[in-house]
Amino acid sequence: MNERLRIKLSAVSGRPTITGPLTEHIATTLTEAKARYVTVEGEAGAFCEGLDLDCLSDPAEDWTAVQRGYAAMLRAIERAACPVVALVDGVALGGGLGLVATADLVIATSRSTFGLPEVLVGLIPEMALPYLAQRVGVAKARLLALDGGTVDAPTALRIGLVDEIADDLDIAIARHARRWLRADARAQQEVKAGIVEMNAPDTEVAALRRFTKLLATAETQRRIVRMAAGEPPWLDDSEGEL
Incomplete structure (x- = not known):
């Protein structure tokens, strides 16, 4: 990409x-x-x-x-x-x-x-x-x-x-x-989708669905663990490309 x-x-x-x-x-x-x-x-x-x-x-x-x-x-x-x-x-x-x-x-x-x-x-x-x-x-x-x-x-x-x-x-x-290259691209996509849907019916249901979907992924879990440990949640240069 x-x-x-x-x-x-x-x-x-x-x-x-x-x-x-x-x-x-x-x-x-x-x-x-x-x-x-x-x-x-x-x-x-x-x-x-x-x-x-x-x-x-x-x-x-x-x-x-x-x-x-x-x-x-x-x-x-x-x-x-x-x-x-x-x-x-x-x-x-x-x-x-x-x-x-x-x-x-x-x-x-x-x-x-x-x-x-x-x-x-x-x-x-x-x-x-x-x-x-x-x-x-x-x-x-x-x-x-x-x-x-x-x-x-x-x-x-x-x-x-x-x-x-x-x-x-x-x-x-x-x-x-x-800063963008450090962020999770999937999460950025869901942010934009959420803004589009803000005025749509069942906004809370859709927002919860997006949140739950991201939370269940291995990438999000890895980032959470790193941040909780006081480390940058993104990959640094020694760990591979963003």
Whole structure:
């Protein structure tokens, strides 16, 4: 299993915009990912500018299919078996902001900006808004959607849209990766599944089922014994790979 899987937005679309092929690529990649964590990255100065405005008035474009594909991509990010990180350098607008809001960790450079400009062109960020509300709260998400303007990186950090500001994104993610690689990948997967199911019926029953399943495994028992003995529960370099 790879430690890090990189998804470069421009590698599919050629531009930092939301397209059908891009959403399909990300959804498929995350569903099939065999990695300990995934980073979603744009280009220098531009993370993702949202839907391609040049195509919005194209009558040949099936925007229903594009939006469904976008929704499927956001679900794939939310339900990925490993942590998904948005590394933002530059603008993250509209659908790009929705992608950011769905990530488990958001690290941005100080020059990054964020916004939902849909209302300026008579549209609404209907797919992104629920995920944004989960991350920053309903009131702040609503204001961002109503305003149509942008916020800078320090403001995004203050409201919880961004988790960390760093000039070197790779150095910043490496600190988090060291901790993730020590964790049990199965337990991380169950944490994410539990968050998805929080508002589902029988939440307590499902949570107990996940806990019991993990507790019964040999790996969890080994980690418990090591921690109880005052030792790191993860394998160190002399004991093999993580």
